[in-house]
Amino acid sequence: DAGVIQSPRHEVTEMGQEVTLRCKPISGHDYLFWYRQTMMRGLELLIYFNNNVPIDDSGMPEDRFSAKMPNASFSTLKIQPSEPRDSAVYFCASRRRGPRQNTEAFFGQGTRLTVV
Amino acid sequence: RKEVEQDPGPFNVPEGATVAFNCTYSNSASQSFFWYRQDCRKEPKLLMSVYSSGNEDGRFTAQLNRASQYISLLIRDSKLSDSATYLCVVSWGKLQFGAGTQVVVTP
Numbered sequence: 719d720a721g722v723i724q725s726p727r728h729e730v731t732e733m734g735q736e737v738t739l740r741c742k743p744i745s746g747h748d749y750l751f752w753y754r755q756t757m758m759r760g761l762e763l764l765i766y767f768n769n770n771v772p773i774d775d776s777g778m779p780e781d782r783f784s785a786k787m788p789n790a791s792f793s794t795l796k797i798q799p800s801e802p803r804d805s806a807v808y809f810c811a812s813r814r815r816g817p818r819q820n821t822e823a824f825f826g827q828g829t830r831l832t833v834v
Numbered sequence: 835r836k837e838v839e840q841d842p843g844p845f846n847v848p849e850g851a852t853v854a855f856n857c858t859y860s861n862s863a864s865q866s867f868f869w870y871r872q873d874c875r876k877e878p879k880l881l882m883s884v885y886s887s888g889n890e891d892g893r894f895t896a897q898l899n900r901a902s903q904y905i906s907l908l909i910r911d912s913k914l915s916d917s918a919t920y921l922c923v924v925s926w927g928k929l930q931f932g933a934g935t936q937v938v939v940t941p
Contacts, residue, residue, distance in 0.1 A: 751929060760933035761878070761921065774928055809877060811929070822868060823929050825877035 724810050724826035731833055736798040739829045742791055743812030751823060752785055752795050753809040761809070767793065768815075800833045807831070837861060838924050840932035847912045847939050854908040855935045857922030866925035867898055867905050871918045872934065878921055881907075912939045 723742040731737050743750050751766040765775040770787045787793040797804055807830050813823040840857045847853040867884035884896040884905050895908040917939045922932035
């Protein structure tokens with residue numbers, strides 16, 4: 719299994735531009751999570767999906783952020799317009815449902831976003 | 835109050851020594867608990883799950899105290915390669931991460 723695949727690995731963009739981050743979860747996993755990590759705030763959960771349906775998006779910072787999961791094998795996180803304070807590492811993770819939800823989540827290698 | 839709280843450290847540990855640290859959580863409905871390890875500029879990776887009765891994996895021991903709502907991790911006979919940030923994870927549907935505890939093992 720290739721694991722969780724994220725693209726791009728690095729992204730440098732100018733303030734005001736649209737940024738799209740992509741994630742392919744592990745086949746058979748029905749939960750998908752988007753996290754953002756910074757030195758100041760640690761690992762923050764932005765949104766998570768179950769069976770392609772957004773369950774909790776309370777961590778999405780503001781309307782500039784949106785996430786979609788059109789099918790079980792693909793998800794996007796979009797920032798429009800981007801701002802310098804969005805600079806962070808964005809991780810995608812997936813897990814399968816297990817008994818009492820005690821299955822681990824597997825992470826992609828992350829997208830390092832720099833907005834200048 | 836944060837949903838999952840950890841002492842950020844760093845815990846400076848001589849090689850061969852034992853180190854232990856805790857993580858507290860606020861949601862009493864939490865169902866699953868994990869310790870993840872994160873190396874600098876890498877993604878988090880599962881270290882071990884935490885079971886109600888406590889569990890051990892080699893030099894690592896995890897404990898869960900539901901009454902006081904905390905989990906703990908103990909590392910025995912610390913190795914230089916144990917230097918990392920240890921993330922506490924609590925699940926009640928979503929996976930909520932603590933900010934991590936940094937451990938630095940010194941020669």
